[in-house]
Amino acid sequence: MFMTGILGKTIRDYFNGFLSTLAENSGLLFWKGVGILLIIVGGKLVLNLISQLTARQIKKSEEMPEMQARRVQTMMTMTRSTFRYVVYGICALMILAQLGFGNAINNLLLSAGIGSLALGIGAQSLIKDVVTGFFMMFEKQFSVGDYVKLDDIEGTVTATAMRVTYLKNFAGQQIIIPNGTIGRVINYSRMDSLAKVTVSTPYEADSRQVMEILDQAVKVYAKQVKEVIVEEPKVQGITELADSSVNITVICRTLPLRHWEVERGLRLAVKEALDEAGIGIPYPQQDVHFKMEAEDSSQPN
Template identity: 55%
Template sequence: MPAIPNDMLETPATISGQLMQKLDELLSYFKNGFGEFLWNLIMVVAILMLAKLALALVSTMTKSAMQKEKYHRTPEQGKRVNTMMTLLRSAARYAIYFIAILLILREFNLFESMKGLVVTAGIGSLAIGFGAQSLVKDVVTGFFMMFENQFSVGDYIKTEDAEGTVEATAMRVTYLRTFEGEQVIIPNGSISRVVNYSRGDNVAVITISTAYEADTRAVLEVIERAVSRYARENPDLVKEPPIVQGITAFAASSVDIGVICKVNTMKQWQVERGMRLAVKEEFDRCGIEFPYPHVVTMQYTPSEHQPMQNFKHDEGTTRSDLPEWANVEDD
């Protein structure tokens, strides 16, 4: 018969006895090692305070760099510096949190056990087990986007899912602010295509619908006069004179005329609205109407020779104008 271990002999058989034993062990631990436990708590608080101080220091340094004029001599340089500072702030935040967690685990003698777990399970399998594959993808994609200078803080961009102004860039996500004021947080790994409206010149494009009955050549001259006057009055918006392309499409109830104009960066929407207003005002002065749906209401009057047939008849009556099977009554 094999020998029974001593720890099994000392373990109470009942649940209440086991619970009391664990309570006694816990009280014995606090009695004998309470000073060490209290010291560990003090060290944890000190580590958290130092981490918070380091985060505040990094935030102050990056904010100071973003406000210095020597780093903002040109708009592009300023955007680049702001982007790098926000990225540095994000990377420093992750690094400080990681170091603080390791120091806290070390204070409670958990670092060695965690290190043994990592070595046993393998770093790769542990990362995949915690779903860190997408995290690594977000971080790597974010670094490539920043170093390739695909966009900067302050640029107006469009991705697959959102469109807005870049507020900040982090290691894992990008923050956008839409026209409606909504903040959109996009993981960097999900960004595969970026349209940057803030790089280079833009083109304002409008389509003007005119009536089929109007003289198209005369309408083209009116549109040319209206958009040219608008360009002369707004030289700070328009970079090159507008071009009236002519007829671009024959719609169901209108002749569409296109106008394009090369404008300064991020001014295309303002110029489009301005040119539409200029064309509308010029059309009003010249008496040219825009096409719109016309509804004609006609009252129907039955003819005396062809009176309206009333298909409603009393139950039990027959109709001579209906087939024989239709006059059969249900039982």
């Protein structure tokens, strides 16, 4: 009971002291709270302004040539991401100053010291992501809207930020890749694409005749899609003598990312031409040989 009474008195004295201090500094606390609120609101306004300005530039880029438009969109998304980190950092320093942890300059110096320490003990990956992101942007490795392959991941670039790159694959899934982990970049949107179709024909067919039929069929198809092809399709000839078929390859150089469309069209044109000529598509087949051993005459019937 004696100890309980002492503990209760101590708690009451501490609470009363806290209330007295709060009452004496209520005005100061009020204005500090107002200052923190203004800092937060000001940060939000700056970010909204940056967002509007970048969105306006992205809207204007729709009237530019495609490559220039993609470049502008990439720069604007990177700018938006950079300002977000900068504004958040400045607001955090100013709030710390309002709470009495030194002025903003001291906080900046303190943050630099803490940042150096963090860099030495575990923030290397973060710095690597940011530095790699800037190098990729200035080297123009890819832009928003490009279809790329980053290491083993393929998709369309939807946004680039200071630390990560956003891709969207054919299934509509968003893939977020840290910039520092990107090693090899293949950009399918910068150069012409190559459509390649392998046609399997039976060994029984006349291969020269088949190649003539294919050549005529793909040239007719090329006239139908001349706006998306760069060079006329070419029948390369026999590229493989497979187990059950003679494989003939057709290639065609197309505009970027139009090769899938052209490959589908070439397959249909080839199939229809072979059907009309009465040449079938081979299927796997296997010859089985039976060896009959002569009966031993010494054995009884």
